[in-house]
Amino acid sequence: MKIKDIQEEIVDEFSMFDDWMERYEYIIELGKNLPLIKEEFKTENNLIKGCQSKVWLQGEKKDDKIVFTADSDAILTKGIIAILIRTFSNQSAKDILEADMDFIDKIGLKEHLSPTRANGLVSMIKNIKMYALAFNTQN
Protein backbone atom coordinates (compact mmCIF):
# COMPACT_ATOMS: atom_id res chain seq x y z
CA MET A 1 0.00 0.00 0.00
CA LYS A 2 1.21 3.48 -0.84
CA ILE A 3 1.92 5.97 1.97
CA LYS A 4 -0.86 8.25 0.77
CA ASP A 5 -3.43 5.43 0.86
CA ILE A 6 -2.37 4.38 4.33
CA GLN A 7 -2.69 7.95 5.53
CA GLU A 8 -6.18 8.22 4.05
CA GLU A 9 -7.12 4.97 5.76
CA ILE A 10 -5.93 6.36 9.11
CA VAL A 11 -7.86 9.60 8.59
CA ASP A 12 -10.96 7.48 7.86
CA GLU A 13 -10.50 5.47 11.03
CA PHE A 14 -10.13 8.58 13.16
CA SER A 15 -13.19 10.23 11.62
CA MET A 16 -15.33 7.64 13.42
CA PHE A 17 -14.43 9.03 16.82
CA ASP A 18 -16.73 11.61 18.37
CA ASP A 19 -14.39 13.22 20.82
CA TRP A 20 -10.81 13.46 22.01
CA MET A 21 -11.30 10.75 24.62
CA GLU A 22 -12.17 8.12 22.06
CA ARG A 23 -9.24 9.25 19.93
CA TYR A 24 -6.86 9.02 22.84
CA GLU A 25 -8.20 5.65 23.94
CA TYR A 26 -7.52 4.38 20.44
CA ILE A 27 -4.00 5.79 20.48
CA ILE A 28 -3.37 4.13 23.84
CA GLU A 29 -4.56 0.81 22.35
CA LEU A 30 -2.24 1.28 19.39
CA GLY A 31 0.59 2.00 21.79
CA LYS A 32 -0.05 -1.18 23.71
CA ASN A 33 -0.12 -3.25 20.53
CA LEU A 34 3.01 -1.76 19.00
CA PRO A 35 5.50 -4.55 18.33
CA LEU A 36 8.41 -3.68 20.52
CA ILE A 37 11.79 -2.84 19.14
CA LYS A 38 14.32 -5.61 19.70
CA GLU A 39 16.18 -5.05 22.97
CA GLU A 40 19.51 -5.02 21.10
CA PHE A 41 18.35 -1.97 19.16
CA LYS A 42 17.46 0.02 22.28
CA THR A 43 20.87 1.61 22.18
CA GLU A 44 22.08 5.09 23.04
CA ASN A 45 22.63 5.53 19.31
CA ASN A 46 18.98 4.84 18.47
CA LEU A 47 17.67 6.95 21.33
CA ILE A 48 15.97 10.29 20.71
CA LYS A 49 15.88 12.23 23.95
CA GLY A 50 12.90 14.52 24.34
CA CYS A 51 12.39 16.57 27.45
CA GLN A 52 9.12 14.76 28.04
CA SER A 53 9.49 11.26 26.66
CA LYS A 54 12.14 9.08 25.06
CA VAL A 55 11.90 7.47 21.64
CA TRP A 56 13.98 4.64 20.20
CA LEU A 57 14.00 4.18 16.43
CA GLN A 58 15.70 1.55 14.32
CA GLY A 59 15.59 1.34 10.54
CA GLU A 60 16.66 -1.66 8.47
CA LYS A 61 16.81 -2.22 4.76
CA LYS A 62 14.78 -5.15 3.48
CA ASP A 63 14.98 -5.61 -0.29
CA ASP A 64 14.12 -2.17 -1.66
CA LYS A 65 12.09 -1.12 1.40
CA ILE A 66 12.94 0.24 4.83
CA VAL A 67 11.53 -1.46 7.90
CA PHE A 68 11.20 0.63 11.03
CA THR A 69 10.75 -0.51 14.62
CA ALA A 70 10.43 1.89 17.52
CA ASP A 71 9.48 2.28 21.14
CA SER A 72 8.86 4.95 23.74
CA ASP A 73 8.60 5.12 27.51
CA ALA A 74 5.29 7.05 27.29
CA ILE A 75 2.21 5.23 25.99
CA LEU A 76 0.68 8.17 24.08
CA THR A 77 3.97 8.77 22.33
CA LYS A 78 4.09 5.07 21.59
CA GLY A 79 0.60 5.14 20.10
CA ILE A 80 1.56 7.92 17.72
CA ILE A 81 4.74 6.03 16.90
CA ALA A 82 2.50 3.11 15.91
CA ILE A 83 0.70 5.40 13.45
CA LEU A 84 3.99 6.66 12.04
CA ILE A 85 5.39 3.13 11.71
CA ARG A 86 2.25 2.00 9.94
CA THR A 87 2.71 4.88 7.52
CA PHE A 88 6.42 4.75 6.86
CA SER A 89 7.60 1.20 7.48
CA ASN A 90 7.91 -1.13 4.49
CA GLN A 91 8.08 1.78 2.09
CA SER A 92 10.74 2.76 -0.39
CA ALA A 93 13.24 5.46 0.50
CA LYS A 94 11.97 7.62 -2.33
CA ASP A 95 8.33 7.42 -1.18
CA ILE A 96 9.31 8.21 2.41
CA LEU A 97 11.23 11.27 1.32
CA GLU A 98 8.33 12.53 -0.76
CA ALA A 99 5.63 11.93 1.88
CA ASP A 100 4.00 14.83 3.68
CA MET A 101 2.60 14.87 7.20
CA ASP A 102 -0.71 16.70 6.69
CA PHE A 103 -2.72 13.70 7.83
CA ILE A 104 -1.56 14.22 11.44
CA ASP A 105 -3.40 17.52 11.46
CA LYS A 106 -6.49 15.83 9.99
CA ILE A 107 -6.62 13.27 12.80
CA GLY A 108 -6.36 16.00 15.43
CA LEU A 109 -2.90 15.14 16.70
CA LYS A 110 -1.00 18.14 15.41
CA GLU A 111 -0.10 19.32 18.91
CA HIS A 112 1.82 16.10 19.50
CA LEU A 113 4.12 16.86 16.60
CA SER A 114 4.86 20.40 17.67
CA PRO A 115 8.60 21.02 18.10
CA THR A 116 7.91 22.64 21.47
CA ARG A 117 6.26 19.51 22.76
CA ALA A 118 9.69 17.91 23.22
CA ASN A 119 8.32 14.34 23.24
CA GLY A 120 10.82 13.09 20.64
CA LEU A 121 8.29 12.67 17.82
CA VAL A 122 9.46 15.55 15.66
CA SER A 123 13.01 14.23 15.83
CA MET A 124 11.67 10.76 15.09
CA ILE A 125 10.15 11.92 11.81
CA LYS A 126 13.36 13.72 10.99
CA ASN A 127 15.29 10.52 11.68
CA ILE A 128 12.91 8.44 9.53
CA LYS A 129 13.63 10.82 6.67
CA MET A 130 17.36 10.67 7.42
CA TYR A 131 17.28 6.87 7.14
CA ALA A 132 15.48 7.21 3.83
CA LEU A 133 17.99 9.75 2.62
CA ALA A 134 20.92 7.55 3.63
CA PHE A 135 19.44 4.43 2.00
CA ASN A 136 18.49 6.40 -1.08
CA THR A 137 22.06 7.62 -1.57
CA GLN A 138 23.36 4.08 -1.19
CA ASN A 139 21.30 2.92 -4.16
Added chain:
Amino acid sequence: MLDINKIRADFPILSQKVNGKPLVYFDNGATSQKPQVVIDAISKYYQEINANIHRGVHTLSQLATDAYEASRGKIQNHINAKFAHEVLFTSGTTHGINLVTNGFASLLKPGDEVLVSALEHHSNIVPWQMLCEKTGATLKVIPMNADGELIMSEYDKLLSDKTKIVTVNHISNALGTVNPIKYMIDKAHEVGAAILIDGAQAVPHLKPDVQELDCDFYAFSGHKMCGPTGTGILYGKEAWLNKLPPYQGGGEMIKEVTFEKTTYADLPHKFEAGTPNIAGGIVLGTAVDYMNGVGFENIQQQEKELLEYGTQRLLEIEGLKIFGTSAAKTSVISFNIEGIHPYDIGTIIDKLGIAVRTGHHCAQPIMNFFCIPGTIRASFAFYNTKEEIDVMVEAIKKAKLMLS
Protein backbone atom coordinates in the same frame (compact mmCIF):
# COMPACT_ATOMS: atom_id res chain seq x y z
CA MET B 1 -8.27 35.26 55.56
CA LEU B 2 -8.37 35.90 51.84
CA ASP B 3 -11.57 36.65 50.04
CA ILE B 4 -10.74 34.14 47.37
CA ASN B 5 -13.47 35.17 44.96
CA LYS B 6 -12.29 38.75 45.10
CA ILE B 7 -8.69 37.67 44.53
CA ARG B 8 -9.64 35.46 41.60
CA ALA B 9 -11.53 38.34 40.02
CA ASP B 10 -8.21 40.21 39.89
CA PHE B 11 -6.86 37.62 37.42
CA PRO B 12 -8.82 37.74 34.15
CA ILE B 13 -7.11 34.65 32.71
CA LEU B 14 -8.51 32.43 35.47
CA SER B 15 -12.07 32.68 34.20
CA GLN B 16 -11.01 31.29 30.84
CA LYS B 17 -11.93 27.94 29.36
CA VAL B 18 -9.25 25.62 28.00
CA ASN B 19 -10.23 22.74 25.73
CA GLY B 20 -13.82 23.57 26.61
CA LYS B 21 -13.23 23.14 30.37
CA PRO B 22 -12.74 25.79 33.03
CA LEU B 23 -9.01 26.43 33.39
CA VAL B 24 -7.33 24.98 36.45
CA TYR B 25 -3.92 26.60 36.52
CA PHE B 26 -1.46 24.63 38.63
CA ASP B 27 1.74 25.56 36.81
CA ASN B 28 2.55 28.53 39.00
CA GLY B 29 6.08 27.27 39.58
CA ALA B 30 6.74 27.92 35.90
CA THR B 31 5.10 31.33 35.85
CA SER B 32 2.34 33.03 37.80
CA GLN B 33 -0.71 34.64 36.27
CA LYS B 34 -0.99 38.43 36.22
CA PRO B 35 -3.55 40.57 38.00
CA GLN B 36 -5.44 43.28 36.10
CA VAL B 37 -3.46 46.07 37.82
CA VAL B 38 -0.26 44.67 36.37
CA ILE B 39 -1.76 44.26 32.92
CA ASP B 40 -3.13 47.81 33.07
CA ALA B 41 0.17 49.26 34.27
CA ILE B 42 1.90 47.93 31.15
CA SER B 43 -0.56 49.75 28.85
CA LYS B 44 -0.44 52.84 30.99
CA TYR B 45 3.34 53.04 30.69
CA TYR B 46 3.20 52.90 26.88
CA GLN B 47 0.20 55.19 26.67
CA GLU B 48 1.49 57.89 28.97
CA ILE B 49 5.20 57.97 29.75
CA ASN B 50 7.12 55.82 27.28
CA ALA B 51 10.60 57.33 26.79
CA ASN B 52 14.17 56.19 27.24
CA ILE B 53 15.46 56.53 30.77
CA HIS B 54 18.50 58.20 32.33
CA ARG B 55 19.21 60.10 29.11
CA GLY B 56 16.85 62.76 27.91
CA VAL B 57 16.30 66.14 29.46
CA HIS B 58 12.73 66.10 28.26
CA THR B 59 9.77 65.61 30.54
CA LEU B 60 8.72 62.14 29.40
CA SER B 61 12.22 60.80 29.85
CA GLN B 62 12.24 62.24 33.34
CA LEU B 63 8.85 60.68 34.15
CA ALA B 64 9.94 57.29 32.87
CA THR B 65 13.24 57.51 34.77
CA ASP B 66 11.45 58.50 37.97
CA ALA B 67 9.01 55.62 37.62
CA TYR B 68 11.83 53.16 36.93
CA GLU B 69 13.86 54.33 39.91
CA ALA B 70 10.78 54.42 42.11
CA SER B 71 10.24 50.78 41.26
CA ARG B 72 13.85 50.01 42.22
CA GLY B 73 13.14 51.71 45.54
CA LYS B 74 9.99 49.62 46.08
CA ILE B 75 11.92 46.45 45.47
CA GLN B 76 14.72 47.65 47.75
CA ASN B 77 12.16 48.07 50.53
CA HIS B 78 10.50 44.79 49.69
CA ILE B 79 13.69 42.75 50.14
CA ASN B 80 15.12 45.16 52.72
CA ALA B 81 18.33 45.93 50.83
CA LYS B 82 20.54 48.53 52.47
CA PHE B 83 20.94 50.60 49.30
CA ALA B 84 18.88 51.04 46.14
CA HIS B 85 22.04 50.61 44.07
CA GLU B 86 22.37 47.06 45.39
CA VAL B 87 19.20 46.22 43.45
CA LEU B 88 20.00 45.47 39.81
CA PHE B 89 17.32 45.05 37.18
CA THR B 90 17.85 41.90 35.12
CA SER B 91 15.84 39.91 32.62
CA GLY B 92 15.30 37.17 35.19
CA THR B 93 17.02 34.82 37.62
CA THR B 94 19.14 33.21 34.90
CA HIS B 95 20.50 36.60 33.88
CA GLY B 96 21.29 37.45 37.51
CA ILE B 97 23.18 34.19 38.06
CA ASN B 98 25.16 34.61 34.85
CA LEU B 99 26.07 38.15 35.84
CA VAL B 100 27.64 36.76 39.02
CA THR B 101 29.37 33.76 37.44
CA ASN B 102 30.76 36.02 34.73
CA GLY B 103 32.14 38.35 37.39
CA PHE B 104 33.69 35.51 39.36
CA ALA B 105 35.65 34.39 36.30
CA SER B 106 38.20 37.06 37.14
CA LEU B 107 38.36 36.03 40.82
CA LEU B 108 38.76 32.25 40.70
CA LYS B 109 41.87 30.17 40.02
CA PRO B 110 42.64 26.45 39.74
CA GLY B 111 42.29 24.75 43.11
CA ASP B 112 39.40 26.99 44.20
CA GLU B 113 36.08 25.31 44.84
CA VAL B 114 32.49 26.21 44.00
CA LEU B 115 29.72 24.45 45.93
CA VAL B 116 26.40 23.85 44.25
CA SER B 117 23.45 21.95 45.72
CA ALA B 118 21.97 18.76 44.33
CA LEU B 119 18.55 20.43 44.30
CA GLU B 120 19.30 23.06 41.69
CA HIS B 121 17.54 24.07 38.50
CA HIS B 122 19.81 23.74 35.45
CA SER B 123 20.12 27.53 35.38
CA ASN B 124 21.91 27.40 38.72
CA ILE B 125 24.18 24.52 37.63
CA VAL B 126 25.30 25.21 34.09
CA PRO B 127 26.64 28.79 34.58
CA TRP B 128 28.80 27.49 37.46
CA GLN B 129 30.07 24.59 35.36
CA MET B 130 31.00 27.08 32.67
CA LEU B 131 32.74 29.23 35.28
CA CYS B 132 34.73 26.23 36.54
CA GLU B 133 35.69 25.25 32.99
CA LYS B 134 36.93 28.76 32.37
CA THR B 135 38.90 29.17 35.60
CA GLY B 136 40.01 25.64 36.47
CA ALA B 137 38.05 25.78 39.73
CA THR B 138 36.32 22.61 40.93
CA LEU B 139 32.55 22.19 41.23
CA LYS B 140 31.42 20.21 44.27
CA VAL B 141 27.87 19.07 44.97
CA ILE B 142 26.04 19.29 48.30
CA PRO B 143 24.06 16.02 48.36
CA MET B 144 20.42 15.47 49.30
CA ASN B 145 18.48 12.74 51.10
CA ALA B 146 15.47 10.70 50.02
CA ASP B 147 13.06 13.37 51.31
CA GLY B 148 14.64 15.88 48.94
CA GLU B 149 16.47 17.77 51.69
CA LEU B 150 20.07 18.92 51.52
CA ILE B 151 22.28 17.10 54.00
CA MET B 152 23.78 19.77 56.22
CA SER B 153 26.43 17.52 57.78
CA GLU B 154 27.74 16.88 54.27
CA TYR B 155 27.64 20.59 53.50
CA ASP B 156 29.72 21.30 56.61
CA LYS B 157 32.28 18.75 55.44
CA LEU B 158 32.51 20.21 51.94
CA LEU B 159 33.21 23.74 53.18
CA SER B 160 36.88 24.67 53.46
CA ASP B 161 39.17 27.60 52.83
CA LYS B 162 39.22 26.43 49.20
CA THR B 163 35.49 27.25 48.92
CA LYS B 164 35.10 30.59 47.19
CA ILE B 165 31.39 30.66 46.52
CA VAL B 166 28.33 28.58 47.38
CA THR B 167 25.14 28.59 45.34
CA VAL B 168 21.80 27.20 46.45
CA ASN B 169 18.16 27.84 45.82
CA HIS B 170 15.96 29.18 48.57
CA ILE B 171 13.20 26.81 47.47
CA SER B 172 13.56 23.88 45.06
CA ASN B 173 11.55 24.24 41.85
CA ALA B 174 11.17 20.51 41.29
CA LEU B 175 10.25 19.41 44.82
CA GLY B 176 9.28 22.52 46.76
CA THR B 177 11.81 21.94 49.57
CA VAL B 178 12.63 25.09 51.55
CA ASN B 179 16.36 25.02 52.16
CA PRO B 180 17.96 26.14 55.45
CA ILE B 181 19.62 29.08 53.76
CA LYS B 182 20.30 31.13 56.90
CA TYR B 183 22.43 28.29 58.26
CA MET B 184 24.11 27.83 54.88
CA ILE B 185 24.89 31.54 54.54
CA ASP B 186 26.46 31.74 58.00
CA LYS B 187 28.51 28.60 57.41
CA ALA B 188 29.78 29.86 54.05
CA HIS B 189 30.85 33.11 55.64
CA GLU B 190 32.74 31.23 58.37
CA VAL B 191 35.15 29.94 55.72
CA GLY B 192 35.24 33.28 53.90
CA ALA B 193 33.13 32.12 50.94
CA ALA B 194 30.50 34.21 49.20
CA ILE B 195 27.00 32.76 48.72
CA LEU B 196 24.34 33.25 46.09
CA ILE B 197 20.71 32.42 46.76
CA ASP B 198 18.49 31.57 43.80
CA GLY B 199 15.20 32.95 45.02
CA ALA B 200 13.15 32.32 41.88
CA GLN B 201 10.75 29.91 43.64
CA ALA B 202 10.78 31.75 46.96
CA VAL B 203 9.60 35.26 46.04
CA PRO B 204 6.07 34.17 45.05
CA HIS B 205 5.61 32.82 48.59
CA LEU B 206 7.64 34.98 50.94
CA LYS B 207 9.43 38.25 51.45
CA PRO B 208 13.18 37.69 51.70
CA ASP B 209 15.07 40.02 54.05
CA VAL B 210 18.51 40.16 52.48
CA GLN B 211 20.09 42.03 55.39
CA GLU B 212 18.81 39.60 57.95
CA LEU B 213 19.83 36.67 55.76
CA ASP B 214 23.18 38.37 55.13
CA CYS B 215 23.48 36.68 51.71
CA ASP B 216 25.94 38.15 49.22
CA PHE B 217 23.67 37.72 46.21
CA TYR B 218 19.96 37.01 45.87
CA ALA B 219 18.56 36.49 42.36
CA PHE B 220 14.89 36.23 41.40
CA SER B 221 12.43 36.60 38.53
CA GLY B 222 9.51 38.99 38.28
CA HIS B 223 7.23 36.73 36.24
CA LYS B 224 6.82 34.16 39.00
CA MET B 225 5.49 36.81 41.40
CA CYS B 226 2.71 38.33 39.29
CA GLY B 227 5.11 40.56 37.34
CA PRO B 228 5.78 40.69 33.59
CA THR B 229 8.00 38.15 31.82
CA GLY B 230 11.55 39.26 31.08
CA THR B 231 11.95 41.00 34.43
CA GLY B 232 14.09 40.12 37.39
CA ILE B 233 16.31 41.36 40.15
CA LEU B 234 19.80 40.60 41.27
CA TYR B 235 20.52 41.84 44.74
CA GLY B 236 24.24 42.07 45.49
CA LYS B 237 26.04 43.49 48.49
CA GLU B 238 27.64 46.78 47.58
CA ALA B 239 31.16 45.54 48.30
CA TRP B 240 30.70 42.55 45.99
CA LEU B 241 29.14 44.57 43.19
CA ASN B 242 32.05 47.00 43.35
CA LYS B 243 34.48 44.10 43.18
CA LEU B 244 32.91 42.36 40.19
CA PRO B 245 33.73 43.57 36.68
CA PRO B 246 30.83 44.68 34.44
CA TYR B 247 28.86 41.93 32.73
CA GLN B 248 28.04 43.61 29.44
CA GLY B 249 29.51 46.66 27.79
CA GLY B 250 27.33 49.32 26.22
CA GLY B 251 25.53 52.56 26.82
CA GLU B 252 24.36 53.54 30.29
CA MET B 253 27.12 51.57 32.06
CA ILE B 254 29.91 54.07 31.35
CA LYS B 255 31.25 57.23 32.91
CA GLU B 256 33.54 58.27 30.07
CA VAL B 257 34.44 56.62 26.77
CA THR B 258 37.47 57.28 24.62
CA PHE B 259 39.13 54.86 22.23
CA GLU B 260 42.03 54.62 24.67
CA LYS B 261 40.07 53.90 27.81
CA THR B 262 36.55 53.72 29.18
CA THR B 263 35.67 54.27 32.80
CA TYR B 264 32.58 52.59 34.18
CA ALA B 265 29.56 54.15 35.76
CA ASP B 266 28.73 53.74 39.44
CA LEU B 267 26.32 51.16 40.77
CA PRO B 268 23.76 50.10 39.71
CA HIS B 269 24.35 51.40 36.18
CA LYS B 270 27.68 49.58 35.81
CA PHE B 271 25.63 46.39 35.44
CA GLU B 272 22.75 47.81 33.42
CA ALA B 273 24.16 48.29 29.92
CA GLY B 274 21.78 49.26 27.13
CA THR B 275 18.15 50.28 27.21
CA PRO B 276 16.52 47.99 29.76
CA ASN B 277 13.04 46.52 29.88
CA ILE B 278 11.69 49.84 31.15
CA ALA B 279 8.00 48.92 31.16
CA GLY B 280 8.84 45.59 32.79
CA GLY B 281 10.98 47.17 35.48
CA ILE B 282 8.31 49.71 36.38
CA VAL B 283 5.51 47.15 36.39
CA LEU B 284 7.52 44.75 38.55
CA GLY B 285 7.08 47.43 41.20
CA THR B 286 3.32 47.31 40.60
CA ALA B 287 3.40 43.52 41.05
CA VAL B 288 5.32 43.84 44.32
CA ASP B 289 2.73 46.36 45.53
CA TYR B 290 -0.06 44.00 44.54
CA MET B 291 1.44 41.05 46.42
CA ASN B 292 2.08 43.16 49.51
CA GLY B 293 -1.52 44.35 49.25
CA VAL B 294 -2.73 40.74 49.34
CA GLY B 295 -0.27 40.18 52.17
CA PHE B 296 2.33 37.45 52.42
CA GLU B 297 0.80 36.08 55.62
CA ASN B 298 -2.47 35.57 53.77
CA ILE B 299 -0.65 34.11 50.80
CA GLN B 300 1.20 31.63 52.99
CA GLN B 301 -1.93 30.66 54.89
CA GLN B 302 -3.88 29.94 51.70
CA GLU B 303 -0.98 28.04 50.11
CA LYS B 304 -0.39 25.98 53.25
CA GLU B 305 -4.02 24.88 53.20
CA LEU B 306 -3.78 24.02 49.51
CA LEU B 307 -0.59 22.02 50.07
CA GLU B 308 -2.10 20.03 52.92
CA TYR B 309 -5.40 19.43 51.15
CA GLY B 310 -3.70 18.62 47.83
CA THR B 311 -1.28 16.18 49.45
CA GLN B 312 -4.09 14.40 51.27
CA ARG B 313 -6.34 14.19 48.20
CA LEU B 314 -3.59 13.04 45.86
CA LEU B 315 -2.45 10.31 48.23
CA GLU B 316 -5.95 8.82 47.96
CA ILE B 317 -5.01 7.75 44.44
CA GLU B 318 -3.62 4.26 44.45
CA GLY B 319 -0.01 3.93 43.32
CA LEU B 320 0.65 7.65 43.62
CA LYS B 321 4.01 8.60 45.05
CA ILE B 322 5.09 12.09 46.07
CA PHE B 323 8.69 13.17 45.52
CA GLY B 324 9.93 15.78 47.95
CA THR B 325 8.57 14.94 51.38
CA SER B 326 10.40 17.43 53.54
CA ALA B 327 8.43 19.00 56.39
CA ALA B 328 9.68 22.36 55.13
CA LYS B 329 7.89 22.70 51.78
CA THR B 330 6.04 25.29 49.76
CA SER B 331 2.90 24.62 47.78
CA VAL B 332 4.47 22.28 45.24
CA ILE B 333 3.54 18.63 44.84
CA SER B 334 5.72 16.58 42.54
CA PHE B 335 4.40 13.08 41.96
CA ASN B 336 4.14 10.01 39.78
CA ILE B 337 1.70 7.16 39.44
CA GLU B 338 3.18 3.71 39.40
CA GLY B 339 3.48 2.26 35.92
CA ILE B 340 2.32 5.43 34.13
CA HIS B 341 4.57 7.95 32.42
CA PRO B 342 4.13 11.54 33.67
CA TYR B 343 3.83 12.79 30.08
CA ASP B 344 0.76 10.62 29.49
CA ILE B 345 -1.01 11.91 32.60
CA GLY B 346 -0.10 15.52 31.82
CA THR B 347 -1.37 15.24 28.25
CA ILE B 348 -4.72 13.76 29.23
CA ILE B 349 -5.47 16.10 32.11
CA ASP B 350 -4.59 19.04 29.84
CA LYS B 351 -7.55 17.93 27.73
CA LEU B 352 -9.61 18.27 30.90
CA GLY B 353 -8.49 21.87 31.37
CA ILE B 354 -5.74 21.30 33.92
CA ALA B 355 -2.35 22.92 33.50
CA VAL B 356 0.46 21.14 35.32
CA ARG B 357 4.09 20.74 34.47
CA THR B 358 5.45 17.37 33.44
CA GLY B 359 9.01 16.29 32.74
CA HIS B 360 12.31 16.81 34.49
CA HIS B 361 11.60 20.45 35.46
CA CYS B 362 15.05 21.49 34.24
CA ALA B 363 16.46 19.58 37.19
CA GLN B 364 17.70 16.32 35.64
CA PRO B 365 20.13 15.53 38.50
CA ILE B 366 17.14 15.34 40.89
CA MET B 367 15.28 12.97 38.54
CA ASN B 368 18.44 10.84 38.23
CA PHE B 369 18.67 10.73 42.03
CA PHE B 370 15.17 9.24 42.21
CA CYS B 371 15.75 7.13 39.03
CA ILE B 372 12.65 8.52 37.30
CA PRO B 373 12.18 10.12 33.87
CA GLY B 374 10.31 13.04 35.39
CA THR B 375 7.31 13.88 37.51
CA ILE B 376 3.98 15.62 37.32
CA ARG B 377 4.24 18.87 39.26
CA ALA B 378 1.24 20.72 40.59
CA SER B 379 2.31 24.08 42.00
CA PHE B 380 -0.34 26.16 43.73
CA ALA B 381 -0.65 29.91 44.09
CA PHE B 382 -2.72 31.93 46.54
CA TYR B 383 -5.47 32.35 43.91
CA ASN B 384 -6.02 28.59 43.62
CA THR B 385 -8.78 26.76 45.47
CA LYS B 386 -9.54 23.40 47.04
CA GLU B 387 -12.32 22.93 44.48
CA GLU B 388 -9.69 23.15 41.75
CA ILE B 389 -7.68 20.46 43.53
CA ASP B 390 -10.81 18.26 43.51
CA VAL B 391 -11.14 18.79 39.76
CA MET B 392 -7.50 17.80 39.28
CA VAL B 393 -7.83 14.67 41.40
CA GLU B 394 -10.87 13.54 39.42
CA ALA B 395 -9.03 14.25 36.17
CA ILE B 396 -6.03 12.21 37.28
CA LYS B 397 -8.30 9.32 38.25
CA LYS B 398 -9.89 9.45 34.79
CA ALA B 399 -6.47 9.57 33.12
CA LYS B 400 -5.28 6.66 35.23
CA LEU B 401 -8.29 4.62 34.17
CA MET B 402 -7.61 5.37 30.50
CA LEU B 403 -3.93 4.60 30.77
CA SER B 404 -3.86 1.43 32.82
